[in-house]
Amino acid sequence: MLADKTVILGITGSIAAYKAADLASKLTQAGARVEVVMTKSATRFITPLTFRSLTGRRPVDMFDPDSELGIGHITLAEAADIVVIAPATANIIAKLAAGISDDTLTCTVLATRAPTIIAPAMHDSMFHNPITQDNLTKLKARGFTIVGPEQGRLASGDVGMGRLATTEKIINIISNLLERNGDLASKHIVVTAGGTQEPIDPVRYIGNRASGKMGYALAKAARDRGAEVKLITAPTPLPEPVGIEAIHIRTAAQMKQAVAEAVIGADALIMAAAVADYQPKSTAKAKIKKTSPTLALELVRTPDILTEVTGNFLKVGFAAESHDVITNAREKLEKKHLDLIVANDITDRDSGFGSDTNKVTIIDKQGNIDSLPLLTKREVADKILDRVVELLAKR
Ligand SMILES: Cc1cc2nc3c(=O)[nH]c(=O)nc-3n(C[C@H](O)[C@H](O)[C@H](O)COP(=O)(O)O)c2cc1C
Incomplete structure (x- = not known):
């Protein structure tokens, strides 16, 4: 199912960013071409080198003059079979809900017609804040698929709703969305x-x-x-x-x-x-x-x-x-x-x-x-x- 599919993996500045390494690795092992896009904050949690090593491809930066992708965000948006933002911060969720496009990730999401999955990860209080909830409702209404977060121990030591969905769950959703050409498609x-x-x-x-x-x-x-x-x-x-x-x-x-x-x-x-x-x-x-x-x-x-x-x-x-x-x-x-x-x-x-x-x-x-x-x-x-x-x- 994932073989030869192009998956854009967006990574944002959450403490859960390290878990994206596992996701990138498993997607690559399943045969997908994984193009990683990291926000500036994400690179403070985990290095682009990790993803380059795991996927065999350099994370994409639309301002990179040496990029072989040309206009990076447009090339990615058109090549994408699916876009996954995991982990997704409250910040990226707010930016997408508002239509802001001020970095490679937001520009790519705005430009693509591929299905987009958002896997939020944040402290429970940020997740339950009505602003975040409103933003998620808006994104859902626009056809984004939201996965998680899950209940459990958070980085702060608190227990609450905010853990990134498991790699298995995210890959399941990716597979399901890619299977949308099954015999009940559009029914x-x-x-x-x-x-x-x-x-x-x-x-x-x-x-x-x-x-x-x-x-x-x-x-x-x-x-x-x-x-x-x-x-x-x-x-x-x-x-x-x-x-x-x-x-x-x-x-x-x-x-x-x-x-x-x-x-x-x-x-x-x-x-x-x-x-x-x-x-x-x-x-x-x-x-x-x-x-x-x-x-x-x-x-x-x-x-x-x-x-x-x-x-x-x-x-x-x-x-x-x-x-x-x-x-x-x-x-x-x-x-x-x-x-x-x-x-x-x-x-x-x-x-x-x-x-x-x-x-x-x-x-x-x-x-x-x-x-x-x-x-x-x-x-x-x-x-x-x-x-x-x-x-x-x-x-
Ligand atoms: C140690 C640390 C952990 C953080 N974890 C999260 C998180 O899990 N979820 C979140 O929404 N923001 C988290 N933040 C805040 C974001 O990093 C911050 O909002 C940043 O501007 C997000 O930028 P981005 O959305 O462009 O990646 C954390 C910040 C720090 C310093």
Whole structure:
């Protein structure tokens, strides 16, 4: 994936600049042509010689009269398959948000049409400052991909949000962006995941055993095939996948609202979430005390998201069944006007809730039944997406 790609690696004046050496080395080892651009401050943390040694190329300075690149920043901007600024200071983030171009790095970013990744690294207080947050929001809206920062120990000795994303994570994002010519390139896919939680009182809820793993696997597989993915997720302990817009919700009603907004302009909706069928009729404002020997909860139906959502996109549903799997799934497919339904037998030990594997049957509108063997959830995700690609091509 990285072989023969030109990666512009921008390095700025953060204490994390030394970590860029590892990134430059790994990218070079993966076959990329790495062109390093350092800000003046960055050279006070780590020397250009380090990068020259690691990449075999001299860091680029647009004012270098002896540069073989001609007008360095324009040559770089045009040659770039991708630009990565890692670490990115609060300062470079502010300059890019304001359109300032006063050094080789800012000029290159302004001149390029290549996707640009920004990996911020700074003290937690600088990161959380509303000025930095506003600048990042602006850059995101302009199509920059922001990676990290991560929570952890900072150079100051404090613990907080500000550590540079790991080399592995940054390389993953680079690979994903370079893969944007996959078979779902430019498609907008909405995926739901996890089990909704319907509150009984401020501390208790009605939930289910869904882990979110199937939905997350689908979201990541769609991303890796080039799709723009929105992941509407109920609470799960799973890490937020990189390169995907995650929308966090808790209840079925919130999921319905989030889905209605996310599907505008979407090509497909894949409902992998386990949405509660019933919710308490009312939520107690205060914690319910254990005063009486019994407690009756009155439940009412939650909204049926798949039936109620409308629009010209492909609809894929899931049916977790404990008996008559195929018959029940077919009924659901017809009733909810789905294009595909993915049925699984939750009584199967290796399949379904919490497991890393799944054994599913994919049924389409024409009644074709495809029973897959036991696969990892990622493999199942790719099988489902193969069908989505096929159906989208026929539209
Ligand atoms: C020891 C030291 C560590 C620093 N670490 C960071 C950092 O991690 N993130 C950051 O945004 N600024 C950091 N700064 C401040 C930047 O170096 C400063 O804002 C500089 O002007 C950035 O320039 P540049 O964005 O052109 O590289 C640090 C400064 C010093 C002296």
